[in-house]
Amino acid sequence: MAETAPPDAPSEAPAGDEVGLDPALAARIDDLLAEHDLDGARAAAAGLHYSEMAQLIGLLPPERRAQFVDALRPAFPAEVIPELDEVLRDEVAARLGTSDLARALANLDTDDALYLIDGLEETKRDLVLQAIPKAIRAQIEEGLAFPEGSAGRLMQRDVVAVPAHWDVGTCIDYLRRGQDLPDDFYDIFVVDQRHRAVGWVALDTFVRAPRSRRISEIQETEFEPIPVDMDEEDVARLFKDRDLVSAPVVDAGGRLIGAITVDDVVDVIEFEAEEDMMRLSGVAGSDVHAPVLATARLRSLWLLLNLGTAFVAASVIGLFSASISQVVALAVLMPICASMGGNAGTQALTVAVRALATGQLTMANASRIVLKEGVVGGLNGFLFALLTGLAAWAWFHEAAIGACIGAAMMINLVVAGVSGVVIPVVLDRLGVDPAVSSSVILTTVTDVTGFLSFLGLATMIVL
Amino acid sequence: MAETAPPDAPSEAPAGDEVGLDPALAARIDDLLAEHDLDGARAAAAGLHYSEMAQLIGLLPPERRAQFVDALRPAFPAEVIPELDEVLRDEVAARLGTSDLARALANLDTDDALYLIDGLEETKRDLVLQAIPKAIRAQIEEGLAFPEGSAGRLMQRDVVAVPAHWDVGTCIDYLRRGQDLPDDFYDIFVVDQRHRAVGWVALDTFVRAPRSRRISEIQETEFEPIPVDMDEEDVARLFKDRDLVSAPVVDAGGRLIGAITVDDVVDVIEFEAEEDMMRLSGVAGSDVHAPVLATARLRSLWLLLNLGTAFVAASVIGLFSASISQVVALAVLMPICASMGGNAGTQALTVAVRALATGQLTMANASRIVLKEGVVGGLNGFLFALLTGLAAWAWFHEAAIGACIGAAMMINLVVAGVSGVVIPVVLDRLGVDPAVSSSVILTTVTDVTGFLSFLGLATMIVL
Numbered sequence: 045m046a047e048t049a050p051p052d053a054p055s056e057a058p059a060g061d062e063v064g065l066d067p068a069l070a071a072r073i074d075d076l077l078a079e080h081d082l083d084g085a086r087a088a089a090a091g092l093h094y095s096e097m098a099q100l101i102g103l104l105p106p107e108r109r110a111q112f113v114d115a116l117r118p119a120f121p122a123e124v125i126p127e128l129d130e131v132l133r134d135e136v137a138a139r140l141g142t143s144d145l146a147r148a149l150a151n152l153d154t155d156d157a158l159y160l161i162d163g164l165e166e167t168k169r170d171l172v173l174q175a176i177p178k179a180i181r182a183q184i185e186e187g188l189a190f191p192e193g194s195a196g197r198l199m200q201r202d203v204v205a206v207p208a209h210w211d212v213g214t215c216i217d218y219l220r221r222g223q224d225l226p227d228d229f230y231d232i233f234v235v236d237q238r239h240r241a242v243g244w245v246a247l248d249t250f251v252r253a254p255r256s257r258r259i260s261e262i263q264e265t266e267f268e269p270i271p272v273d274m275d276e277e278d279v280a281r282l283f284k285d286r287d288l289v290s291a292p293v294v295d296a297g298g299r300l301i302g303a304i305t306v307d308d309v310v311d312v313i314e315f316e317a318e319e320d321m322m323r324l325s326g327v328a329g330s331d332v333h334a335p336v337l338a339t340a341r342l343r344s345l346w347l348l349l350n351l352g353t354a355f356v357a358a359s360v361i362g363l364f365s366a367s368i369s370q371v372v373a374l375a376v377l378m379p380i381c382a383s384m385g386g387n388a389g390t391q392a393l394t395v396a397v398r399a400l401a402t403g404q405l406t407m408a409n410a411s412r413i414v415l416k417e418g419v420v421g422g423l424n425g426f427l428f429a430l431l432t433g434l435a436a437w438a439w440f441h442e443a444a445i446g447a448c449i450g451a452a453m454m455i456n457l458v459v460a461g462v463s464g465v466v467i468p469v470v471l472d473r474l475g476v477d478p479a480v481s482s483s484v485i486l487t488t489v490t491d492v493t494g495f496l497s498f499l500g501l502a503t504m505i506v507l
Numbered sequence: 508m509a510e511t512a513p514p515d516a517p518s519e520a521p522a523g524d525e526v527g528l529d530p531a532l533a534a535r536i537d538d539l540l541a542e543h544d545l546d547g548a549r550a551a552a553a554g555l556h557y558s559e560m561a562q563l564i565g566l567l568p569p570e571r572r573a574q575f576v577d578a579l580r581p582a583f584p585a586e587v588i589p590e591l592d593e594v595l596r597d598e599v600a601a602r603l604g605t606s607d608l609a610r611a612l613a614n615l616d617t618d619d620a621l622y623l624i625d626g627l628e629e630t631k632r633d634l635v636l637q638a639i640p641k642a643i644r645a646q647i648e649e650g651l652a653f654p655e656g657s658a659g660r661l662m663q664r665d666v667v668a669v670p671a672h673w674d675v676g677t678c679i680d681y682l683r684r685g686q687d688l689p690d691d692f693y694d695i696f697v698v699d700q701r702h703r704a705v706g707w708v709a710l711d712t713f714v715r716a717p718r719s720r721r722i723s724e725i726q727e728t729e730f731e732p733i734p735v736d737m738d739e740e741d742v743a744r745l746f747k748d749r750d751l752v753s754a755p756v757v758d759a760g761g762r763l764i765g766a767i768t769v770d771d772v773v774d775v776i777e778f779e780a781e782e783d784m785m786r787l788s789g790v791a792g793s794d795v796h797a798p799v800l801a802t803a804r805l806r807s808l809w810l811l812l813n814l815g816t817a818f819v820a821a822s823v824i825g826l827f828s829a830s831i832s833q834v835v836a837l838a839v840l841m842p843i844c845a846s847m848g849g850n851a852g853t854q855a856l857t858v859a860v861r862a863l864a865t866g867q868l869t870m871a872n873a874s875r876i877v878l879k880e881g882v883v884g885g886l887n888g889f890l891f892a893l894l895t896g897l898a899a900w901a902w903f904h905e906a907a908i909g910a911c912i913g914a915a916m917m918i919n920l921v922v923a924g925v926s927g928v929v930i931p932v933v934l935d936r937l938g939v940d941p942a943v944s945s946s947v948i949l950t951t952v953t954d955v956t957g958f959l960s961f962l963g964l965a966t967m968i969v970l
Contacts, residue, residue: 327857
């Protein structure tokens with residue numbers, strides 16, 4: 045694979061199948077920074093792609109990050125900034141200072157500049173905006189008027205728009221002359237006299253058409269203009285479902301006001317899939333670079349909620365103190381039943397949360413999926429009732445205890461499976477993000493069911 | 508927003524911000540199928556995009572799915588098939604039967620056809636391949652030779668490749684004549700005499716260049732040809748990091764043999780982010796459509812593992828039977844400590860698993876992140892030690908019990924934070940996917956630590 049790159053192509057392809065930053069290079073830059081050799085560090089980082097620089101910044105310890113920013117200024121590569129996680133972005137922006145940051149911002153696409161400037165504190169934001177050239181500042185300020193997480197925030201303002209009556213030749217000449225064209229574009233949008241989006245032509249169709257062909261003859265008119273206030277999650281879903289590479293963004297009157305390209309959407313798609321996972325574990329909005337105090341505070345809310353539910357579960361156990369003091373085996377075995385319920389419920393819940401997010405689970409099939417999870421819970425409940433029952437019998441030499449934990453296991457696994465779907469579906473119907481709160485409710489249900497059924501049955505049967 | 512679509516653009520833009528299948532239409536098609544009105548169902552589904560048809564198939568009950576396939580045959584739209592989840596894909600393929608399936612396959616891009624045919628059983632696969640036209644069959648068979656999950660499986664064989672000495676005009680004429688061109692392309696690849704990939708020209712650059720300009724003057728030579736055996740996860744990362752829309756795929760000699768486009772990569776990116784979440788919960792490879800028995804069996808392995816660890820935790824409790832029979836409050840409180848450790852550990856683990864997957868956590872910064880999580884655990888440990896200790900004291904009117912659970916909480920939250928990073932990092936170093944097994948190991952550690960520290964301290968202090 046070493047011979048892949050011909051001499052005239054200084055390929056950056058990493059050796060083997062490894063993608064991303066070379067660890068040896070990262071270590072070398074770290075060493076250079078440690079020796080305060082900023083020029084050396086800059087030279088070593090010169091060949092890096094901006095995504096690799098962003099990765100490097102993430103891997104460096106905080107004090108080296110600041111040095112690295114210093115090493116690269118005043119020509120700090122603007123493209124690095126949008127690639128950084130939120131915490132690092134703020135850190136780099138702060139270190140750059142107003143004028144260097146404004147210079148970097150002015151070189152970014154509107155959508156990237158918006159994303160970055162939106163994360164700044166109000167006072168800092170105003171200072172930076174003042175330092176940006178007027179024309180670009182106006183575009184950014186317009187963009188800030190769109191709600192966060194909307195199509196308006198993702199879009200690039202510069203688009204290629206032509207009238208349907210032009211021919212391909214006129215269009216090519218326009219493009220060759222073109223001044224206000226976007227840096228990258230994949231589709232030509234067709235507009236009517238009122239600048240409403242009425243069609244589009246993919247560039248690959250365009251380059252294959254003869255000069256005399258009219259745009260109206262090659263345009264596609266079945267398409268989805270994206271309303272500027274559409275939620276970015278819906279934009280992402282549309283791009284994914286329709287295999288789009290770019291799409292026009294329109295205002296309430298259907299007028300073309302920008303375009304969204306797939307590179308911005310890819311980040312949203314990854315973020316949305318990842319966000320569900322983070323929310324299920326109670327770490328939404330968290331990343332590996334967040335400072336210790338902020339991390340501890342953010343996580344403590346989730347833990348507090350869990351502490352509350354743990355006390356609820358404990359109070360259920362408390363009801364059976366008398367039984368436990370008589371038969372201590374109950375205390376030994378009771379966590380097993382609760383823990384299995386929690387795990388089985390989380391399995392059903394995880395599948396349900398993703399299915400809700402991707403439109404695979406709706407009210408249309410919810411009852412069928414609930415039934416299915418109930419049956420799955422019953423089947424596994426039977427299997428684990430047997431296993432656990434026999435193990436408990438063998439351990440404590442009492443068949444009745446085995447029977448009790450077996451029955452409780454069966455009950456808890458069915459309840460877990462059903463709750464794993466019902467909880468997120470109900471939350472979704474109530475307009476609450478199911479990923480955020482489902483798992484706390486679920487574990488409360490499975491803990492209470494587990495303790496109540498096992499200790500309750502044991503109190504009735506064993507004692 | 509109702510006026511967005513001009514009269515000549517029969518826009519499919521859904522009302523409001525809802526993306527995807529209209530639930531009312533889905534219900535109507537369901538009703539029509541229930542009445543065995545296949546023609547009516549076909550007519551009602553006629554305007555649907557293939558991604559909406561795929562969504563509809565997922566929402567229909569199994570018996571209606573078969574009817575819906577029947578309604579659409581013989582012209583079953585091939586593009587629907589790759590959009591389906593694995594289980595549904597197999598179901599639809601089975602219902603279509605060899606000849607209708609072969610017809611559909613022949614209409615798909617190589618990469619989609621490959622994906623589909625790879626999921627078939629061996630005997631069925633051979634039958635279907637026999638029924639496909641020879642030229643396409645040869646391409647598919649070549650594709651099947653590449654390892655699953657490699658770039659070779661994602662790539663489209665047809666590419667636009669031109670020599671660097673051509674001028675833009677020659678190139679345009681070639682494209683206008685073009686026969687074997689791909690359906691969609693975004694970049695023109697530049698090859699040398701030995702057909703090695705040496706550069707590329709984005710279509711938007713190409714259309715802006717005058718006819719007399721040489722390709723060698725407008726080509727980019729800094730690029731990343733993708734080795735055909737590169738893992739698809741690395742391909743996805745490369746597309747995301749470099750904001751690529753398409754990229755050339757080369758063999759071991761650097762020769763251009765295909766291209767990967769972003770629409771295929773988007774699915775991989777979403778899948779990879781989602782897969783981590785599924786693995787953490789022990790439901791990898793599962794989807795909402797999987798049949799009951801398969802689901803139960805798949806999930807039972809994870810539950811079995813958890814049952815084993817639950818017995819380990821129970822045996823720790825068993826060590827302290829004597830203490831519990833004397834002070835039953837210990838049994839009531841002990842799950843709180845274990846449960847808080849499990850939750851805090853899962854928070855750290857979730858962040859670490861994603862950070863490992865995205866290159867934000869490597870050996871370069873692992874020790875720093877471990878330290879950070881330890882400190883976060885200590886801070887929250889202190890907070891929750893206080894809260895839990897006071898609550899336990901108030902509940903059982905014994906300060907010593909409060910002190911014991913507080914100290915145990917502190918210990919367990921620090922252990923949980925550190926383990927949440929150390930476990931996935933060590934697994935990753937050992938070449939094991941950290942998402943698959945981390946959470947079982949983690950909860951074992953936090954359960955054992957929680958029970959051992961609380962019951963151990965109580966045995967020493969309270970009794």
